[in-house]
Amino acid sequence: MKKTVIGIDVSSRTLDLSVIEHKQVHYATIENKVKSIVKFLKAYDDTKTIIAMENTGRYNWYIYEALEQFSFEVYVISPLHLSKSLGLVRGKNDKIDALRICQFVQKNKAELTAWQPTARNIQCLKVLLSERNSRIKTKRQLLARQNDYKLMKTLGLDKELLALNKQQVKALEKQIKKIEHKINDIIESDQKLKNQQQLIKTIPGVGNVLSWTIIGKTEGFSKFTNPRKFACFAGVVPFEYQSGSSIYRKPKLSMFADKELKSILHLAAMSAIRLDNDLRKYYVKKVKEGKNKMSVLNAVRNKIIHRIFAIIKNQTAYKNNLVLS
Missing domain, CATH: 3.30.420.10 (Ribonuclease H-like superfamily/Ribonuclease H)
Structure with missing residues (x-):
């Protein structure tokens, strides 16, 4: 048929x-x-x-x-x-x-991979993360605008507009905290998700935001099971560009990536290399060898993803404890 x-x-x-x-x-x-x-x-x-x-x-x-x-x-x-x-x-x-x-x-x-219904708690988690990101973006725009009000001093509007701006920022901060509490409640109410977050957070540099985001993007590690595919999705895997002997460029990251996830991974990598752990040792070693700092930092982002998937697969906490250097 x-x-x-x-x-x-x-x-x-x-x-x-x-x-x-x-x-x-x-x-x-x-x-x-x-x-x-x-x-x-x-x-x-x-x-x-x-x-x-x-x-x-x-x-x-x-x-x-x-x-x-x-x-x-x-x-x-x-x-x-x-x-x-x-x-x-x-x-x-x-x-x-x-x-x-x-x-x-x-x-x-x-x-193609066939669609499967998403669990209700994962749906709620993804919606709340989207709402949180929207408010953080708005807050960032409002904070950037505060310096512009100095230009309106001659019009006598600077103080009034700055006060209104600060009120909006405070309101957004309250909303963001409320959303984060709700996200935490969802994680805490599901033993599987709670266990996943606890394991993920044992990796250097990984905090609440990245753990929430990873769980949401992978739908509790059911949508993505391969770390390389997820790294490609996050835009941290460099790809070759070569044809014959005349066309060759250095491997570059793809523009087709989840930029929000990539940004959060970047912050996690920056945090990781400030701590006493194997990721910092790797970063320092490669930089001393003359490698480009951003290229090495991207490799750290990639390693964080692979470590996350490894500990979820093995259900074993990361051994390298977070110690301030």
């Missing part, structure tokens, strides 16, 4: 669907609501159906909720992966996008 393929172009209010069935293509547009999605999918409940969609963050939530009632083969595709695979294309609309998602999954299904 040939499988039916449904491609879904997701937006906040509607879903544009392209259905390839018996070599025929059908289109439909429905509301992005659980009731509407379930009603549409019931027509395919008794068939071998593949469903594919882009990962659009929160706009996918109603689809995920509806899919829990079915046993379809589901693929959630990275928008970047999809756009890079299209090659030279002309024109774009929601109907075409839905069809392209169908065609993408037909061609690349063997290389």
